[in-house]
Amino acid sequence: MALPHGLKVLLPVLALVAAAPAMAQPDYAAAIKADYDKDLGALWDHFHRNPELSHMEVKTAARMAKELRATGAEVTEKVGGTGVVAVLRNGPGPVVLLRADMDGLPVKEASGLSNMSVARQVGVDGIENPVMHACGHDTHIVGLVATARRLVAMKDRWSGTVVMIGQPAEERIAGAKAMLADGLYTRFPKPDYALAWHVNSLLPTGTVSASEDIQYSSSDSIDITVPGVGAHGAAPHTGKDPVYIASQLVIALQGIISREKPPLKPGVITVGAFHAGTKHNIISDHADLQVTVRANDEDTRAMLIAAIRRVSANVGRLNGLPEDKLPVVKVIEGTPVTKNDPALTRRLNAVMVQTLGEEAVVPFEQKTMGAEDFAYFVQADHKVPGYYFAVGGTPRAALDAAEAGGPPVPSHHSPLFKIAPEPAIVTGATAMTAAVLELMKKP
Numbered sequence: 137m138a139l140p141h142g143l144k145v146l147l148p149v150l151a152l153v154a155a156a157p158a159m160a161q162p163d164y165a166a167a168i169k170a171d172y173d174k175d176l177g178a179l180w181d182h183f184h185r186n187p188e189l190s191h192m193e194v195k196t197a198a199r200m201a202k203e204l205r206a207t208g209a210e211v212t213e214k215v216g217g218t219g220v221v222a223v224l225r226n227g228p229g230p231v232v233l234l235r236a237d238m239d240g241l242p243v244k245e246a247s248g249l250s251n252m253s254v255a256r257q258v259g260v261d262g263i264e265n266p267v268m269h270a271c272g273h274d275t276h277i278v279g280l281v282a283t284a285r286r287l288v289a290m291k292d293r294w295s296g297t298v299v300m301i302g303q304p305a306e307e308r309i310a311g312a313k314a315m316l317a318d319g320l321y322t323r324f325p326k327p328d329y330a331l332a333w334h335v336n337s338l339l340p341t342g343t344v345s346a347s348e349d350i351q352y353s354s355s356d357s358i359d360i361t362v363p364g365v366g367a368h369g370a371a372p373h374t375g376k377d378p379v380y381i382a383s384q385l386v387i388a389l390q391g392i393i394s395r396e397k398p399p400l401k402p403g404v405i406t407v408g409a410f411h412a413g414t415k416h417n418i419i420s421d422h423a424d425l426q427v428t429v430r431a432n433d434e435d436t437r438a439m440l441i442a443a444i445r446r447v448s449a450n451v452g453r454l455n456g457l458p459e460d461k462l463p464v465v466k467v468i469e470g471t472p473v474t475k476n477d478p479a480l481t482r483r484l485n486a487v488m489v490q491t492l493g494e495e496a497v498v499p500f501e502q503k504t505m506g507a508e509d510f511a512y513f514v515q516a517d518h519k520v521p522g523y524y525f526a527v528g529g530t531p532r533a534a535l536d537a538a539e540a541g542g543p544p545v546p547s548h549h550s551p552l553f554k555i556a557p558e559p560a561i562v563t564g565a566t567a568m569t570a571a572v573l574e575l576m577k578k579p
């Protein structure tokens with residue numbers, strides 16, 4: 137009795153399944169997977185064990201140059217420091233830039249992976265630190281090699297010039313600017329389109345996601361030095377205490393967010409470092425703050441930075457610091473908002489649906505105010521439309537378990553960060569190959 141009833145329910149379902157188009161993975165997806173199994177997995181293992189800090193990606197760049205040269209691309213090294221540029225010419229047609237960032241982070245890996253990094257390196261700041269690929273840039277560079285190999289294998293299916301770059305120092309939002317300043321758009325073919333992807337630990341493996349507008353916020357790193365007048369800790373009236381003044385400043389800066397910034401415009405001010413003093417009973421002669429500022433539009437960005445300058449100076453005045461010894465505010469580095477080109481994004485998101493399937497293309501949702509220096513490649517004055525997409529890096533089961541109260545998924549930059557390399561690289565390279573074939577297809 138139960139059986140016929142069950143069948144009645146099952147049959148329409150089967151009919152539906154049969155009617156739906158089979159999820160056609162393109163032929164090159166299997167080739168990328170085979171390439172991963174054969175040697176790209178080992179290449180990822182190598183990069184994961186041997187991360188290098190921003191601006192110091194010397195061995196990584198040399199290996200990337202070797203891998204890209206082996207595909208037949210013309211490779212130029214040391215562009216903007218350790219940057220690598222590989223040009224693949226294949227007849228007339230558009231120029232498409234593919235960017236992968238190469239740097240690791242000063243983090244001691246505790247991911248539990250069998251190929252955990254034990255590397256240490258002296259950074260540009262002169263300080264030795266443990267190093268880890270704690271943002272997944274190792275998957276990006278292997279993905280670029282995978283894409284290069286596939287494009288060479290399918291030269292009959294596209295026409296034009298692909299410019300592939302291994303970019304240094306993304307984590308210091310400095311490498312893109314350095315490569316442009318070193319002639320990326322003048323010494324090499326200037327792109328008609330610029331593409332990049334980033335693995336994302338909050339997205340399930342096998343998925344991609346791209347915004348038709350803002351993909352990443354702007355970011356500015358600001359140093360504030362608060363001068364003081366040193367004194368004995370028991371005689372505060374004889375000095376000017378910079379710890380006290382800088383503490384007021386830390387609080388006052390948050391007033392910019394809550395009382396000055398329009399509430400419907402996103403923005404963040406975070407004081408990430410506060411250093412002052414040497415000992416219990418000495419009033420220091422200065423305090424140093426390191427601040428990050430995020431925004432989603434240039435007006436808010438400029439307003440926040442101007443307000444930080446004004447509030448810093450006036451907190452100094454409030455405490456009686458003389459005009460020539462007010463807090464000094466310096467913008468050390470910054471990057472604009474990373475915006476995707478809306479028309480290009482609609483076009484390529486449709487290609488992602490065709491290539492990976494409807495469910496694999498997740499609607500974009502900006503969850504944090506993370507930043508990216510890819511923004512420099514697609515600034516309006518270059519007239520280079522950009523498409524930047526996220527690629528899932530965590531198995532769905534792990535995300536579901538975390539949502540059900542299980543172990544949390546470690547965030548990017550955490551010592552526990554780990555992504556599933558194979559699906560990230562295979563999906564990223566498949567998606568990137570699909571995008572290039574669309575933009576460069578033979579007429």
Ligand SMILES: [Zn+2]
Pocket residue numbers: 270271307548549
């Ligand atoms: Zn990062």
Ligand SMILES: [Zn+2]
Pocket residue numbers: 271272273306334
């Ligand atoms: Zn990153």
